[in-house]
Amino acid sequence: MTATRARPGGGSRPAALLGALARSRELTxxxxxxxxxxxxxxxxPNFLAPDNLDQVTTxxxxxxxxxxxxAxxxxxxxxxxSVESTMGLIAFIVGDVLRQQHLPVAEVWLLGLALALVLGMANGAxxxxxxxxSIVVTLGTLSIYRGIVFVVANGSxxxxxxxxxxxSNPATETLAGIPYFVIVAAVIVTVFALALRYTHFGRQLYAVGSDPEAASIIGVRNGWVVFAAFSLCGxxxxxxxxxxxxxxxxxYATSASGVVLQIVAAVVVGGVAIAGGSGTVxxxxxxxxxxxxxxxxxLLLLLPQELLQAIYGAVILLAVSTDAVVRLRNRRVAQAAAR
Amino acid sequence: MSEERAAVAAEQPAVPSALARRRAPLAALARWELLLLLIIVILTWAGTQISKYFLTGANFANLTSAVMEVAIMALPSTLIIIAAEIDLSVESMLGLSSAVLGFLWAAGVPLQLDIGIVLVVGALGGLLNGLLVARAGLPSLVVTLGTLALFRGLAQVILGTNAISSFPAWFTTFGFDSIPGTPVPWTLVVFAVLAAAFWYVTHATWVGRQIFAVGKNKDAARYSGVDVATLKTALFVVSGIIAALAGVILTARFSSARADNGTGLTLTVVTIVLLGGVDINGGKGTIPGVILAVFTIAALQNAMRLAGVSSEYQAVAIGLLLIVSVTAPYFARQARLVSDRVRGGRHPPATAVDPGEVIP
Known part of the structure; x- marks a missing residue:
């Protein structure tokens, strides 16, 4: 879409316009x-029923x-x-440990998170x-991590x-009317949004994505930044x-299979440019x-669920095509301004 | 005479090293293909240790026909990767092709016509990929990730969870029988013809040279007159048609048309291409290497199946193999660096020509 996010406060008018367009994706x-x-x-009408809204947002x-x-x-x-396999693996292993050992739930969660971090670090390394x-490596680990789930599950x-x-209670509980999961997600999104905007690491992430060579010239250690991004993703x-x-x-051993398309679609639809360097969490x-x-x-309109996959695909294509159009228009605006 | 040549050589020390450099990738490729041959021999030996049926004609037919769909899809994928793009959507085009074929056949349309329509669907799907990548300039990774979902979704819309079988005998015979009196499956004939055609086009025609040029340096290729957009679009169209053909073959082999046919095969296709020595960054690769990789994967899968390894673990092995083959060039580079350093140590004055020849 635009590289303005990478260099905020560009000052000039085209840059301001680019910024407005970038913000418009979220607003749109x-x-x-x-x-x-x-x-x-x-x-x-039952769409607005609290139960339905809670379930959707959870x-x-x-x-x-x-x-x-x-992102x-x-x-x-x-x-x-490989994110979907990491999700499935952690979901299964945490469940598996909890049913076999009488450990405090929080400790098992920590164990799961540590394992997830290791899987992400392996990708990054x-x-x-x-x-x-990364596309090839994570295509490989997509199947390797899923294979580990099958080994652990052994048919169970x-x-x-x-x-x-x-x-399973936290999934349906709310705090002041807001589902627990939504609060967790909001905290995570806020932390990462602030970190990307205001920390050294956040700016380096954009720098590496916008222009890796320039980033390394100004002293960013690209490898470490990419490694950190994959670790956090895991x-x-x-x-x-x-x-x-x-x-x-x-x-199940197959839990969360295929959701990577939905996750990548969410990222792309949310305006994160696949070419790197632009977009927000x-x-x-x-x-x-x-x-x-x-x-x-x-579901509510009783349309066939089979449509879902096709819609995700169309949404990905639509989102990247819009990006291309916006980029083209920006280039024209910039050229006009230069003249 | 010899002094003259030595003098010339001394004046142009860059020439021999440039020659050596030009020969190096070829030599490396030859080594890579020899390595694959060696692996196939080892796997064959391992196969005979696992089961006495491994070297039988019937098992050869099993082993090859099991990978023919991914084998034919690997051919256009090789060219796409050489051109520095990627097509992740092939497995879904295979599924869409299978679903359309089953739907039309169930609706009473003659099978010959169905197959024609399915190939057209493949071409259209490939055209969509090609236009978005080559004309709109979008990254092939996301475009084909999008169509990976889109094609599979369309397949599900068309066929739902139904399975269409009851195909005519000639069709299923083509899918899983061999040429009478030989252990050669009919589908292997299809692969052989396609492989020969791809080999010829890739390594003996200007189209092939253009593909390599585009993969090495897109801009340089464009400035020297290559129509990059049309070339890439054509590659994706071919990939779509071949993936649709793979859908026909898989439907015939399983004698069953389902929307989820071929799920997960993209992993195997990409693994075959990279195992065949094709550079993921584009510009380098050979069809013979990919053909050897097809048989390596076939032997590996067959040996694992005979050893009773379940299909989930087979997928893990393929995933590991993918990572090994994509990181192999790195280790090869490191090995070359080390050997260069060793050689550099033996001949401290690092000149391009042997000093002994220059001074008689």
Whole structure:
């Protein structure tokens, strides 16, 4: 879309215009969501029922957390296809340990998060040490991490009855009317949004994504930044995996298979440019909510669920095409201004 | 005479090293392909240790026909990766092709016509990828990730969770039978013809040279008159058609058209291409290398199946193999650096020509 996010306060008028366009992606998405919600409410009034809204936002919160991690990676011009396997692996292992050992739940969660971090670090290490494309490496780890789940599961599944009493309750509980998961997601999104905007690391992430050579000239250690992005992506996929386990209670070896498309779609729809260097984690989170809304609309309007996959695909294509159009227009504006 | 040549050589020390450099990738490729051959031999030996049926004709037919869909899809994918792009959508185009084929056949359309329509669908899907990548200038990674979801979604819309079988005998015979009296499956013939055609086009025509040029340096290729956009669009169209053909073959082999046919095969296709020595960054690779990689994967999968390894673990092995083959060039580079350093140590004055020849 635009590189303004990488150098805020560019000052000149085209830069200001670019900034306005960049912000408009989040606003556009919110507007589309409001229209879609209004439409669904007219056709199916139970959309606005608190139960339904809680469920939509709770599920979207899980995807938003994973999408924040994916956004960090995409900002550095990379992609992580293995997030869904990390989610499934952490969901299963946490459930598996909880049913076999009588350990405090918090400790098992920490164990899960540590493992998730290691999986992310493994991706980052292979990619930065051997200087190989992330798409290929994470296509490989997508299947390797999923394979580990099959080894651990060995044909079994974790049922809610195996887990500590009330394990799934947080999925339906609310604080001041807001579902717990939404609060967790909001905290994570806020922390990362602030970190990207105001910390050294955040600015380096944008620098590496905008122009790796320039970044290394000004002293950014690109490899470390990319490694950190993948590590955090793994960690956040672990958080999403734990929440997934709490939400569904029943965990299979195939849990969360195929959700990487939804996560990447959320990131791209949320305005994070796949070419790196531009976009926000807030956008990615809004993108996740938007896709969750579409999912819910299909359910409520009694449309076939088979459409979902096709819609995700179309949404990805639409979002990247819009990016290209905006980029083209920006270039024309910049050229006009230069003349 | 010899002094003259030595003098010339001394004046132009860059020439021999440039020659050596030009020969080096070829030599490296030859080594890579030899390595693959060696792996195939080892796997064959391992296969005979696992099962006495490994070297039988029937098992050869099994082993090859099991990978023919990914094998034919790997051919256009090789060219796309040489041109520094990627097509992740092939597995979904395979599924869409299978779904359309089943839908039309169930609706009473003659099968020959169905196959024609399916190939057109493949071409259109490839055209969509090609236009978005080559004309709109979008990254192929996201575009084909989008169509990976889109094509699979369309397949699900068309066929839902139904499975269409009851195909005519000639069709299923083509899918899983061999040429009578030989252990050669009919589908292997399709692969052989396509592989020969791709080999010829890639390594003996100007189209092939253009593909390599685009992969090495897109801008340089454009300035020297290559129509980069059309070339790339054509590659994606071919990839779509071949993926649709793979859908036809898979439907015939399983004798069942399902929307989820071929899920996860992109991993195998990309693994075959990279294992075949094609550089993921574009500009380098050979069709013979990829053909050897096809048989390496076939032997590996077959050996694992005979050893009773479940399909989930087979996917893990393929994933590991993918990472090994993508990191292999790094280790090769390191090894070359080390050997250069060792050689540099033996001949401290690092001149391009042997000093002994210059001074008689």
């Amino acid at each position: 998405l919110v507007a589309v969501m409001l229209v879609l919600s209004a439409f669904v409410t007219l056709r199916a 599920l979207a919160a899980i995807f938003a957390i994973a999408a924040v991690g994916e 960090l990676v995409v900002l550095t011009r990379n992609v992580d296809l 292979i990619i930065t040490l051997f200087k190989v494309p 599944q974790v049922s809610l009855s195996d887990l500590p009493a009330g394990y 960690l956040l996929a672990g958080v999403a995996g734990i929440l997934w386990g709490i939400e569904f209670g029943t965990i 807030v956008g990615a989170a809004i993108g996740a909510l938007f896709l969750g809304l579409i999912n819910n609309a299909l």
